[in-house]
Amino acid sequence: MSQTVLSVRGVVNRFGEHVVHDGVSFDVQRGEIVGVVGGSGSGKTVLLQTMVGLRRPQAGEVTICGEKADALKPHESPRLFGVLFQQGALFSGLTVEQNVAFPLKEYAPLPKAYRRMLAYLKIALAGLPQEAGVKYPSELSGGMIKRAALARALALDPPILFLDEPTSGLDPIGAAEFDRLILDLNHSLGVTVVMITHDLDTLFSICTRVAVLVDKQVIIDTLPNLLKNEHPWIKAYFQGPRGRAAEQAGQAARGTE
Numbered sequence: 606m607s608q609t610v611l612s613v614r615g616v617v618n619r620f621g622e623h624v625v626h627d628g629v630s631f632d633v634q635r636g637e638i639v640g641v642v643g644g645s646g647s648g649k650t651v652l653l654q655t656m657v658g659l660r661r662p663q664a665g666e667v668t669i670c671g672e673k674a675d676a677l678k679p680h681e682s683p684r685l686f687g688v689l690f691q692q693g694a695l696f697s698g699l700t701v702e703q704n705v706a707f708p709l710k711e712y713a714p715l716p717k718a719y720r721r722m723l724a725y726l727k728i729a730l731a732g733l734p735q736e737a738g739v740k741y742p743s744e745l746s747g748g749m750i751k752r753a754a755l756a757r758a759l760a761l762d763p764p765i766l767f768l769d770e771p772t773s774g775l776d777p778i779g780a781a782e783f784d785r786l787i788l789d790l791n792h793s794l795g796v797t798v799v800m801i802t803h804d805l806d807t808l809f810s811i812c813t814r815v816a817v818l819v820d821k822q823v824i825i826d827t828l829p830n831l832l833k834n835e836h837p838w839i840k841a842y843f844q845g846p847r848g849r850a851a852e853q854a855g856q857a858a859r860g861t862e
Contacts, residue, residue: 611656611669611799613652614665618662640802640815650801656799660675683708684712687766688769700741702725728756732782763796768798773802787811
């Protein structure tokens with residue numbers, strides 16, 4: 606039986622007279638991986654900020670596991686969701702272990718030894734070697750920074766992960782490995798994933814459904830159904846040369862699973 610863990614209802618976002626979202630509504634079910642796409646200026650980042658409670662919409666509401674996102678207290682948010690920001694947003698003066706342990710230190714009354722043990726567990730879950738724990742962000746590659754940030758997002762075992770362009774800046778091999786990591790975490794931990802992305806390979810290889818921001822609204826559906834959608838932007842995005850190539854690669858990848 607499906608269970609709604611994220612509900613966006615009638616969200617309106619505007620800046621002065623400029624309307625970005627005009628009644629955006631959709632639900633995400635437990636265990637889904639949902640990609641969010643849209644053209645430049647469609648408000649992907651604004652929607653992410655609204656979903657995690659950093660922005661209060663002019664109308665409508667977002668609920669996460671039944672709680673209003675913009676009414677969550679600081680200590681409540683990390684237990685409901687983790688966020689992987691596009692550039693990682695790691696604390697430059699802390700090691701990877703200290704970055705991952707930071708939410709545990711702030712929100713979990715655990716002895717230091719337990720926090721350290723849990724930090725290294727999350728580091729391993731994110732696919733980093735143990736020796737990465739003592740490194741500082743400046744000593745990491747782009748891919749390692751994203752994995753360290755993912756480990757921190759997982760620190761308190763939240764039921765939902767919000768990812769902002771998780772494969773941006775990665776080479777094709779690194780991006781494919783990161784996609785596989787997200788899929789493995791989804792399968793093994795049951796974590797629900799909502800990701801802002803423009804990576805067609807990611808959409809076709811791991812996403813359950815895709816939410817498309819068009820005309821200040823959202824159209825959310827499975828990729829097979831979106832491929833049949835006649836909306837001009839959706840058609841151009843998914844049925845262009847890159848979209849067709851990503852679809853074939855996604856089919857090949859699923860066929861080898």
